[in-house]
Each structure stands twice: as C-alpha cells, then as structure tokens.
Amino acid sequence: MRVSFSEFNPQPEEGGEKKCLNSELWHACAGPLVSLPHEGSRVVYFPQGHSEQVAASTNKEIDGHIPNYPGLPPQLICQLHNVTMDADVETDEVYAQMTLQPLSPQEQKDVCLLPAELGNLSKQPTNYFCKILTASDTSTHGGFSVPRRAAEKVFPRLDYSQQPPAQELIAKDLHGNEWKFRHIFRGQPKRHLLTTGWSVFVSAKRLVAGDSVIFIWNENNQLLLGIRRANRPQTVLPSSMLSSDSMRIGLLAAAAHAVATNSRFTIFFNPRACPSEFVIPLAKYAKAVYHTRVSVGMRFRILFETEESSVRRYMGTITGIGDLDPVHWPNSHWQSVKVGWDESTAGERQPRVSLWEIEPLTTFPVYQSPLSLRLKRPWPSGLPLFPGLSNGDMNLN
Amino acid sequence: MRVSFSEFNPQPEEGGEKKCLNSELWHACAGPLVSLPHEGSRVVYFPQGHSEQVAASTNKEIDGHIPNYPGLPPQLICQLHNVTMDADVETDEVYAQMTLQPLSPQEQKDVCLLPAELGNLSKQPTNYFCKILTASDTSTHGGFSVPRRAAEKVFPRLDYSQQPPAQELIAKDLHGNEWKFRHIFRGQPKRHLLTTGWSVFVSAKRLVAGDSVIFIWNENNQLLLGIRRANRPQTVLPSSMLSSDSMRIGLLAAAAHAVATNSRFTIFFNPRACPSEFVIPLAKYAKAVYHTRVSVGMRFRILFETEESSVRRYMGTITGIGDLDPVHWPNSHWQSVKVGWDESTAGERQPRVSLWEIEPLTTFPVYQSPLSLRLKRPWPSGLPLFPGLSNGDMNLN
DNA sequence: GTGTCGGCCGTCTGCCGACAA
DNA sequence: TTGTCGGCAGACGGCCGACAC
Numbered sequence: 126m127r128v129s130f131s132e133f134n135p136q137p138e139e140g141g142e143k144k145c146l147n148s149e150l151w152h153a154c155a156g157p158l159v160s161l162p163h164e165g166s167r168v169v170y171f172p173q174g175h176s177e178q179v180a181a182s183t184n185k186e187i188d189g190h191i192p193n194y195p196g197l198p199p200q201l202i203c204q205l206h207n208v209t210m211d212a213d214v215e216t217d218e219v220y221a222q223m224t225l226q227p228l229s230p231q232e233q234k235d236v237c238l239l240p241a242e243l244g245n246l247s248k249q250p251t252n253y254f255c256k257i258l259t260a261s262d263t264s265t266h267g268g269f270s271v272p273r274r275a276a277e278k279v280f281p282r283l284d285y286s287q288q289p290p291a292q293e294l295i296a297k298d299l300h301g302n303e304w305k306f307r308h309i310f311r312g313q314p315k316r317h318l319l320t321t322g323w324s325v326f327v328s329a330k331r332l333v334a335g336d337s338v339i340f341i342w343n344e345n346n347q348l349l350l351g352i353r354r355a356n357r358p359q360t361v362l363p364s365s366m367l368s369s370d371s372m373r374i375g376l377l378a379a380a381a382h383a384v385a386t387n388s389r390f391t392i393f394f395n396p397r398a399c400p401s402e403f404v405i406p407l408a409k410y411a412k413a414v415y416h417t418r419v420s421v422g423m424r425f426r427i428l429f430e431t432e433e434s435s436v437r438r439y440m441g442t443i444t445g446i447g448d449l450d451p452v453h454w455p456n457s458h459w460q461s462v463k464v465g466w467d468e469s470t471a472g473e474r475q476p477r478v479s480l481w482e483i484e485p486l487t488t489f490p491v492y493q494s495p496l497s498l499r500l501k502r503p504w505p506s507g508l509p510l511f512p513g514l515s516n517g518d519m520n521l522n
Numbered sequence: 523m524r525v526s527f528s529e530f531n532p533q534p535e536e537g538g539e540k541k542c543l544n545s546e547l548w549h550a551c552a553g554p555l556v557s558l559p560h561e562g563s564r565v566v567y568f569p570q571g572h573s574e575q576v577a578a579s580t581n582k583e584i585d586g587h588i589p590n591y592p593g594l595p596p597q598l599i600c601q602l603h604n605v606t607m608d609a610d611v612e613t614d615e616v617y618a619q620m621t622l623q624p625l626s627p628q629e630q631k632d633v634c635l636l637p638a639e640l641g642n643l644s645k646q647p648t649n650y651f652c653k654i655l656t657a658s659d660t661s662t663h664g665g666f667s668v669p670r671r672a673a674e675k676v677f678p679r680l681d682y683s684q685q686p687p688a689q690e691l692i693a694k695d696l697h698g699n700e701w702k703f704r705h706i707f708r709g710q711p712k713r714h715l716l717t718t719g720w721s722v723f724v725s726a727k728r729l730v731a732g733d734s735v736i737f738i739w740n741e742n743n744q745l746l747l748g749i750r751r752a753n754r755p756q757t758v759l760p761s762s763m764l765s766s767d768s769m770r771i772g773l774l775a776a777a778a779h780a781v782a783t784n785s786r787f788t789i790f791f792n793p794r795a796c797p798s799e800f801v802i803p804l805a806k807y808a809k810a811v812y813h814t815r816v817s818v819g820m821r822f823r824i825l826f827e828t829e830e831s832s833v834r835r836y837m838g839t840i841t842g843i844g845d846l847d848p849v850h851w852p853n854s855h856w857q858s859v860k861v862g863w864d865e866s867t868a869g870e871r872q873p874r875v876s877l878w879e880i881e882p883l884t885t886f887p888v889y890q891s892p893l894s895l896r897l898k899r900p901w902p903s904g905l906p907l908f909p910g911l912s913n914g915d916m917n918l919n
Numbered sequence: 920g921t922g923t924c925g926g927c928c929g930t931c932t933g934c935c936g937a938c939a940a
Numbered sequence: 941t942t943g944t945c946g947g948c949a950g951a952c953g954g955c956c957g958a959c960a961c
Contacts (some may be wrong), residue, residue, distance in 0.1 A: 182763050213762045220762045261922055265953055270921060313957055316921065320955065364761070365610045365617045366579050367769050368788035374779060375772015376764060382771060391765040658943055662932055667942060710936055713942065717934065 146299055147349055149250035151210040153339045154219045154299070154351040155396040157249050157436050158428055161221055164208050167407040170201045170225055172380055173450070173459045174403025175392060176373050182398050183369040194377035199457030201380060202228045202407060206389060212299035217330060217352050219299065221394045223404060227384045253341035254279050255353070255434045260334045263327055269338075271308075271317035279342045280317070283310055294319070296340065296350035298330075304350060337434065353397065353434075401460070405481055413481035414458055419443055425464070425483040429474075439474070440467040441483075449477060543696055544746055546647035548607040550736045551616045551696070551748040552793040554646050554833050555825055558618055561605050564804040567598045567622055570847070570856045571800025572773050572789060579795050580766040591774035596854030598777060599625045599804060603786060609696035614727060614749050616696065618791045620801060624781045650738035651676050652750070652831045657731045660724055666716040666735075668705075673714035676739045680707055691716070693737065693747035695727075701747060734831070750794065750831075798857070802878055810878035811855055816840060822861070822880040826871075836871065837864040838880075846874060 152159065162168045172194070193199075207224035254275035256262075262269050271280070283290035291309040298304060307321035332338070335355035343349055367375070376392070383390035394404060419425075423443045431437050445463035448455055460477040549556065559565045569591070590596075604621035651672035653659075659666050668677070680687035688706040695701060704718035729735070732752035740746055764772070773789070780787035791801060816822075820840045828834050842860035845852055857874040 179763065211762070218762075222762075222765075259922060261924090264923090266924085267954070267956095273920065309955095311956080312921095313959095314920070318955095324954075364763075365608070365615075365619075365790050365792065366576060366761075367764075367773060367790065368619075368776065370788060371772040371776040372764050372769070373772075374775045375768040375770075378771045378775040379765065379768040391767060393762050393764065395762065656943060658945090661944090663945085664933065664935095670941065706934095708935080709942095710938095711941075715934095721933070 146210055146212060146301070147341075147343060148210060149253070149343055150299065150339070150341050150349045150351050151212075151219050151221075153250055153253050153255065153341055154212070154353050156353075156430050156434060158430050159396040159402070161208055161210070161394075162205055162404060162406045164205060166205055167228070168203055168205045168225070169405045169407055169410040170203050170227075170380070170392070171199065171403040171405070171457070171459045172197055172201070172377055173199060173454050173457060174399075174401055175376050175380075177401070178395060178399040178403065179372050179376060180369070181400060182395065183364060183372065193453040194374070194381050197377055197381040197384065199454045199459060200410075201225075201384065202233055204228060205404070212351075214300070216354065217299050218354060218395065218397055219351070220396070222391060223394060224389050224391050225383070225404070226389045227380075227387070229387055250341055250343070252279060252343070253339060255337050255339045257337050257355075257433070258332055258334055263332055263334045263336075265324060268321075268323045269306075269319040271319060273317060275340070276308075276317035279340050280308060280348075281342075283308070285310070294348055296348040298350050298352075400475065401479065401482070403459075409481050410458075413479075417480060417485060418487075419446065419462065419480065419485055421445060424486045426486060427478065427483050441465055442467075443485075543607055543609060543698070544738075544740060545607060546650070546740055547696065547736070547738050547746040547748050548609075548616050548618075550647055550650050550652065550738055551609070551750050553750075553827050553831060555827050556793040556799070558605055558607070558791075559602055559801060559803045561602060563602055564625070565600050565602045565622070566802045566804055566807040567600050567624075567777070567789070568596065568800040568802070568854070568856045569594055569598070569774050569777055570596060570851050570854060571796075571798055572777075573770050574798070575792060575796040575800065576769050576773060577766070578797060579792065580761060580769065590850040591771070591778050594774055594778040594781065596851045596856060597807075598622075598781065599630055601625060602801070609748075611697070613751065614696050615751060615792065615794055616748070617793070619788060620791060621786050621788050622780070622801070623786045624777070624784070626784055647738055647740070649676060649740070650736060652734050652736045654734050654752075654830070655729055655731055660729055660731045660733075662721060665718075665720045666703075668714035668716060670714060672737070673705075676737050677705060677714070677745075678739075680705070682707070691745055693745040695747050695749075797872065798876065798879070800856075806878050807855075810876075814877055814882060816843065816859065816877065816882055818842060821883045823883060824875065824880050838862055839864075840882075 203225035204227075205223060206226055207222075209222040210219065211222060212219045254272065256272060256275065259270070261267055280294065281292065283292055289309055289311040291307060291311075294306045294308045296304050296306065304326050305322045306319040306326070309318050309320055310316070311318065326332075330352055332352065333355075337353040337355075339351040339353060341349040341351070364372075379390045382388070392404070394402070396402075421443055424440065425443060426438050426440050428436050429439050441464045443462055444465045446461060447463070448457055449460045450457075458480060460475075460479050462478050462480060462483065463476060464478055464483075465476075466474050600622035601624075602620060603623055604619075606619040607616065608619060609616045651669065653669060653672065656667070658664055677691065678689065680689055686706055686708040688704060688708075691703045691705045693701050693703065701723050702719045703716040703723070706715050706717055707713070708715065723729075727749055729749065730752075734750040734752075736748040736750060738746040738748070761769075776787045779785070789801070791799070793799075818840055821837065822840060823835050823837050825833050826836050838861045840859055841862045843858060844860070845854055846857045847854070855877060857872075857876050859875050859877060859880065860873060861875055861880075862873075863871050
C-alpha cells in the first residue's frame with residue numbers, strides 16, 4: 126500500500142509566504158530549549174554572545190578577549206524585522222537568520238513594553254519522535270529500527286490484516302526533498318523497521334551512529350524528516366575564506382554600522398553550535414534584569430537539554446556577580462552571573478550564565494515592588510531605565 | 523613489487539619548518555598563472571579585490587557596490603610577514619594564508635625598492651601531470667586510465683620483465699594522507715592504468731567527471747597527489763555563519779584596524795575562486811603604474827589559463843582608463859583599464875583588467891624616462907611617489 | 920522492546936581485453 | 941593512444957528471523 130500525504134496539501138509553504146521551512150520541524154531539530162523571538166517584536170542583541178558563537182564555530186579559542194568596537198554598547202535594543210528558519214545545505218543543521226534594526230536614541234528613551242512582546246514560547250511539536258542512531262541503524266547491513274511507541278504515535282497506522290503489514294512512507298527533509306522508505310512490521314518478536322530507502326538516506330546525509338533523526342507528523346498530514354548531528358568538536362573547521370579575526374571584527378562592525386546609519390543588519394543564529402542565545406526578547410530581558418533579585422549565595426535552577434533531547438533541571442548556587450570581560454565589555458549583563466553546580470557531573474557545565482537563563486529560588490514571599498530593586502552596579506549609560514514605566518505598569522507574567 | 527618512496531624521506535616537511543604543504547604541489551593545483559609574493563617582501567593589498575573574492579565565494583552578486591571603509595585607502599602597502607600554503611579540509615582546494623602589516627605613514631614615505639623584491643616567479647613544477655577525469659575514470663565500473671606520456675614522465679619506471687608489469691604507488695595528498703594505487707601496464711593495446719585503490723580515492727574525494735587530478739614526482743622522491751575541481755558555480759554556497767554583509771565589512775574593518783593600530787592582519791587567497799590576485803608585489807605594482815605608458819586604443823596581450831591547465835595569450839585593445847567604482851573607491855588602480863578582446867570567444871572574459879596584468883605592445887622604442895610618465899589623473903593622496911627614487915635607481919628589468 | 924548477528928540472495932563493484940575513435 | 945563497453949567473478953548490500961539483554 127502506497128500512502129501519499131503530499132496530495133492533501135500540495136506544498137502550501139511555498140505559497141504566499143516567504144520560502145521558510147516548517148517551523149515545527151525547525152524547532153524539533155533545534156531542541157526543546159531553543160526559542161525564537163517574534164517578528165516585529167523588540168529584542169536585545171548581545172555582540173559578545175554573537176562573537177562567542179563565531180568563535181565556537183571557527184574553532185578559534187576565545188583566549189580571553191573578544192574585542193569590543195568603538196561606539197558599540199554591550200547590549201543593543203533592536204527591532205526584529207525578520208526571522209527566517211533554514212537549514213545548512215551541506216549538513217542539514219538548522220539555523221535562524223534575523224534582520225535587526227537598532228532603535229534610534231530617541232526610541233531607546235521611549236521604550237515601554239507591549240503585551241504582545243511577552244510571549245516567547247518555544248512551540249515544540251508533540252507529534253514527533255527523535256531517535257539517536259545506533260550502529261545497526263547506520264550499518265549497511267540492515268535498516269532502521271523504529272521504536273514501537275514512536276511508530277505508533279507518528280507514522281500512519283499500518284494495515285495489520287496484511288502479512289506482513291507494510292507501507293511506503295514519504296518524508297520531506299529540511300530542504301523539501303522527498304525520501305521514500307519501506308515501513309514494515311515483522312520479525313520475532315515483531316518490530317517496526319524502515320528497510321528499502323533507508324540506506325540511501327543514511328549515506329546521502331552522511332549519518333553516523335550517534336546522530337539523531339527526527340520524524341514529525343505535521344498538521345497538514347505530511348511526514349517531515351530532520352536530522353541532528355552529534356557533537357563532534359572537530360567537525361567545526363576553520364573557514365578558508367575569511368580569517369576568524371576578520372569575522373569577529375566583521376560582526377561587530379556590521380552592528381556598529383547599523384547603529385550609526387540607523388539601518389538593518391543580519392545575523393545568523395546556530396542553535397546547536399551556539400553556547401547561549403544572544404538575541405533575547407526585550408520583555409524577557411527587562412524582567413530578568415529589573416524584576417529579579419539576585420545575590421551571591423542564592424540558589425537557582427536552570428533547564429538543560431539531555432542527550433535524549435528531553436529537558437531536565439539542574440540546581441546551582443550563585444557564587445558571584447560581575448562582568449565577564451570588564452576590559453572590553455564593561456557593564457554588560459551577558460553572562461554576568463558566576464555559578465556553581467550541585468552535581469559532580471556538572472563539571473562540564475558552563476561556569477557563567479545570564480540572568481534570564483536562571484530561575485532564582487526564594488523561600489520568602491516573592492512580591493516586591495520593582496522600585497525596591499537595587500542593582501549591584503549602576504545601569505550602563507546609554508540604556509534607558511524604561512522611564513515611561515512606573516510600578517505596576519509592567520505586567521510581566 | 524612494492525615501491526615505497528616515503529622511506530627515503532620520512533616526513534621532512536614536518537621537521538623544523540612550519541606545517542605547510544609542498545610548494546610545488548600547491549602551485550600545480552593553483553595553476554600556472556598564480557604566483558605568491560615572497561615572505562618578507564612588501565606588497566600592495568587591494569581591499570576592493572579582496573571584497574570581490576568574498577563576494578564570488580559567497581555567491582552574493584556584487585550588485586555594483588562594494589562599500590569602502592572610513593580611513594581605508596584603495597591600496598595599502600604592506601609588509602608581508604607570512605605566507606602559508608594550505609588546502610581546504612573538505613574540498614582539497616588550495617588557498618594561501620597571508621599575514622600583512624601596513625607600513626606606517628613614515629615608512630610609506632621612505633619606500634624604495636629592494637632588488638630582492640623584484641622576483642615574483644611562479645615556480646611551476648615540471649615533473650608532474652594533470653588530467654581531467656573522464657566518465658570512465660570516475661565510474662565505479664573501472665579504474666583510471668593514465669596517459670602514456672604522463673606515466674612515463676612522472677611514475678617510477680615499471681619492471682617490464684614482469685607479466686604484466688605492475689607496481690604499487692603511494693601518493694600523498696594535500697593534507698599528507700597517503701593513498702595506495704595499483705599501477706599496471708596491460709590491455710590490448712597496452713596502456714597504463716590505476717586499478718585497486720583508485721575508486722576509494724574517487725569516492726573519498728567525491729570526484730566527478732570534469733575534475734582534475736595532479737600527480738607530482740617531487741625532488742624528495744615522493745609522489746604527491748592534488749586535485750582541482752571543475753568550475754561548478756553552484757558549489758559556492760551561502761555561509762550560515764556570518765552574513766555576507768558582515769564578511770565584507772569585516773575584511774575592510776580588519777585592514778583598517780591594522781592600519782590604525784600598526785598591527786598585522788590575516789587574509790585568505792583562493793586562487794581558483796578569486797577573479798584576480800589582490801596582493802601584488804610592490805615592485806610589480808610600481809613597475810606597472812610608473813613605468814608603463816598606457817592610453818586608450820593601445821594594443822596589449824595578456825595570459826590566460828586554458829582548460830587543459832596550460833597557458834595561452836589573448837590579445838586586446840584598451841578602450842578606456844578610469845576608476846572601476848568612482849563613488850566608493852576613487853583613485854584606485856584596481857582594474858582601472860577597460861578592454862576589448864580580439865576573439866569572439868572572449869565574450870566571457872572580464873571587461874576590466876589591472877595595469878600589472880597586461881603587457882602593452884609598443885611598436886616604437888620602449889625606453890622612456892620614468893619622470894616623463896604622466897598619469898591621466900593625480901596620484902591619490904596618501905600614497906607616496908617613491909620620493910627616494912630618481913630615474914635609474916629602479917632597476918626593474 | 921530493541922540491538923546485533925548469521926544466513927542467504929541479488930546487485931553492483933571492479934578487473935580483464937575487445938573495439939573503435 | 942585512450943575512452944567506453946561486454947564479460948565475468950567476487951564482494952558487499954540488504955532483507956530475513958534468531959537470540960540475548
């Protein structure tokens with residue numbers, strides 16, 4: 126039996142909208158913790174974090190100093206004009222392209238939060254599964270063993286009156302290319318397998334054991350297929366196009382140029398390669414910086430992604446508060462919190478986080494007037510204190 | 523019979539010198555027209571040409587404007603501290619990494635040419651061959667057919683008393699990895715073939731018909747093996763790391779930063795992707811700009827590389843002289859000569875060249891005092907007129 | 920429930936000379 | 941001189957249930 130899904134909805138995503146891959150598939154590949162700010166909202170852009178992504182991608186050790194740039198503040202309030210989800214042509218790794226426009230000095234003074242900007246939900250799809258490939262899955266000797274719950278939840282139901290039950294699946298990858306697989310339920314004990322078509326997919330995508338595949342059954346009755354590669358540190362290779370110094374200067378200069386000319390600039394966000402998100406919704410940022418009281422010794426929790434692509438909590442204690450790089454990026458909120466982790470396995474966890482990444486634990490009543498908040502150091506000049514807001518105007522939650 | 527060459531010279535290139543691949547192999551892959559300036563010499567760097575390389579590599583249409591950068595002149599006299607020949611890890615395409623330091627304003631005034639800087643020879647090796655792969659060469663059905671003259675010139679001589687004559691060849695690729703091939707002389711009529719080992723090389727390097735392989739028998743009795751890919755314009759893909767705008771700003775900012783701080787910066791030169799060399803020996807530049815008289819209507823010749831990797835002459839006529847981009851890069855010598863080509867097949871040839879690329883044809887006595895030269899427009903401010911030089915001091919051939 | 924293996928075909932790889940351009 | 945092909949033998953791909961964890 127041949128089951129075709131594309132006939133129900135002949136490529137709707139290439140209709141009126143811009144060419145942009147399926148949002149659910151993108152988020153499934155990006156992971157449960159990754160969220161993208163909304164188009165049209167205002168965000169805070171951190172050149173320092175952007176530099177870290179480039180440094181991580183070029184495999185250039187940060188060696189302590191990420192240079193700053195004359196006239197470029199450590200955080201930049203921007204209008205987010207455009208967000209495009211896409212995937213690398215070579216590796217299928219997902220990335221987001223964002224077009225940012227720094228607010229003018231006048232606009233920066235008039236900042237007040239809009240309710241629409243509060244939403245920052247990562248719409249992680251539910252009708253999908255993600256499996257880490259085993260040696261047998263990637264071997265040429267056989268096919269792909271589908272976990273039973275996954276097959277029953279995501280794949281179209283087999284006709285079990287057949288012997289053996291089987292069907293043809295057609296799945297679209299991140300670039301819209303279709304892949305055909307024979308889905309069969311056989312063996313002793315019975316199990317779901319993908320046989321014919323699987324090996325060509327593995328070799329075409331150059332998958333190895335440890336990489337993951339993601340199948341999504343989306344609302345248009347289409348089967349989508351993404352991949353997520355295992356962290357192979359040596360994969361990142363030095364570009365032979367531009368020196369890493371030029372790249373790091375380039376991203377700073379592009380932002381500074383946009384500030385100076387009140388124009389737009391474009392950045393790429395690679396969720397799987399990037400240590401931390403460096404484009405944060407303005408409301409999330411403001412809430413964390415102005416409405417969260419932190420101090421040394423305070424306990425907090427944070428979310429991390431597990432190897433199996435689910436979410437778990439880690440607990441830790443704040444051990445210090447201060448600039449990550451006081452020389453080049455003074456008065457930055459980027460990873461300004463030094464932390465220690467509860468679990469010994471957390472030795473590889475980053476020793477610094479940003480305020481908006483953590484959830485402080487308080488044992489006493491939470492309610493505090495925002496005006497009673499005292500930052501440990503003065504607010505950096507150039508960023509307004511939201512003068513249009515008084516106590517109670519910011520309904521954050 | 524197994525012939526091993528590496529035993530004569532166990533990895534000498536990784537001894538005292540820096541990790542740098544074989545110069546002859548690099549030049550053979552780069553092509554006969556590509557030359558690299560010498561370490562320690564002075565060069566002229568053209569940000570405009572560098573931008574063109576990046577634009578060509580990112581597949582971003584130049585759309586007329588390559589932005590300039592405040593304080594960055596269109597040509598920069600630099601000390602060339604370091605030249606490293608290397609090859610891309612993914613594609614094996616050769617590139618050169620150069621470390622440049624702009625001369626200080628004082629040094630720019632004291633520029634005078636040294637005899638050692640005159641040499642700019644491309645040491646193209648002689649004991650090598652380059653073959654464009656046929657469909658049969660890249661098919662899984664068979665091996666590699668070695669042209670007879672090539673095998674006799676480059677490969678170690680076979681023991682023709684054997685039936686059939688055969689040997690094992692070991693060749694090192696651009697990264698120093700060894701590849702083994704069975705070299706046999708058989709068939710009716712007799713011909714040289716590479717059989718066992720060839721197909722794994724083809725698939726590992728992802729070679730297709732039209733690509734070229736290069737075998738070199740170097741002075742250390744080692745067999746070297748390079749590849750040169752056919753021009754596949756769609757191969758260049760948009761990087762998902764940095765926007766092309768950021769890259770173009772970045773290379774300019776890196777150079778400007780080096781000028782401002784009197785420090786070094788690093789650039790990459792991709793000879794196969796780059797429209798024109800943008801780091802030119804100072805002597806070559808000076809000779810072309812000061813000692814070559816050009817005018818509209820003058821005939822000239824120029825060298826081009828043929829498909830078979832040899833050199834041939836093209837003839838043309840100068841149709842205009844002036845800035846390529848008068849708005850962003852005024853008073854630049856970069857591709858300041860508009861030309862027309864004699865042959866109709868030259869329609870795809872670039873319509874502009876730089877002075878140092880062409881050889882003007884004069885039917886009258888060539889000797890002219892350099893002081894009699896008159897440029898069509900004043901020398902751009904900031905670049906000295908070699909004040910230390912008088913007629914006769916510059917012995918430029 | 921699922922990862923790996925032995926068994927067993929069938930297809931494709933890869934070496935050979937024939938033949939022609 | 942060399943690009944492509946038919947022929948052929950062997951290797952590997954790939955589908956199956958067995959079996960163990």
